[in-house]
Amino acid sequence: MEPEKTFSHLDAAGNPAMVDVSAKSETKRTAVAQSIVVLGDEIMQHLTNGEIQTKKGPVFQTAIIAGTMGAKKTSDLIPLCHPLGLESCKFQIQVNEANEVVIQCIASLTGKTGVEMEALTGASVAALTIYDMCKAFSHDIVIKETRLISKTGGKSDYTGK
Template sequence: MLTHFNQQQRAKMVDVSHKEATTRTAIAKSCVVMKPNTLHTIEQKKIAKGDVLAVAQVAGIMAAKKTSEFIPMCHPIFTTGVDLHFEKVAEDTLEIEATVKTVGVTGVEMEALTAVSVAALTIYDMCKAIDKEMTIGPTYLVKKTGGKSDYIHQERADSQ
């Protein structure tokens, strides 16, 4: 049953008022693949626009907090925590991981996915003058807990 449609088959925001408030967490990841020299320049904090990872960190946090403002059926939520981590996983690849938490009646998957997406876009924006060939992705939900069910991305479950 599709829950995002009313009796007239028009979009609606799902009513979550009957759900129990629980602690909910979501972790999402994305990557930015770039020229090795671009990543080295980021690490050295020599990008002309400033400290790329500091700006991307703040952008990701801001995006998580405002997710419902630009994803139409996403409920506004009270985030109790947002954190981003950046890790060089190859000479040309920067991985971004966001963890978002709340105590509420709906999950924070979209907030975590939005956080890593906006952080990646911020990195692109700040580095495009020296590397227009950067690529973003894959972007995916790694794990979510709380609510009716927990979820772990299958590739991650296999490796644990």
């Protein structure tokens, strides 16, 4: 029989609380998160050699820098996240067969708590940056999906559906 699941960020009295990780052992932890941005034909016609150039600069390269900065600031944005020293934060930005921009953020460290929120924040901030840099062409931009793809390390691994 599987143990009953509970919300991890509530104490015994039901108050918000940061999870106590002091008894956990350090393990190598990695998380992959993805955001999908639909820019539309008006913007995608500016895609050349895998990049969109604007007056503000290269869109995807700027999104990678912003996403990395966002991942590093996750605990400043999400109140009960532990501040983590990321060992790696990498991005892949590609255009899929449906002409959507697919952003993947891969975050990792060796520590007592996972990096899912850092990967999700990195992918989200990269998507928001793409929106910001392209909105002069059109506001018909949709950030369609942000989700966890996988995580390893800690008490359980996860691979999304």
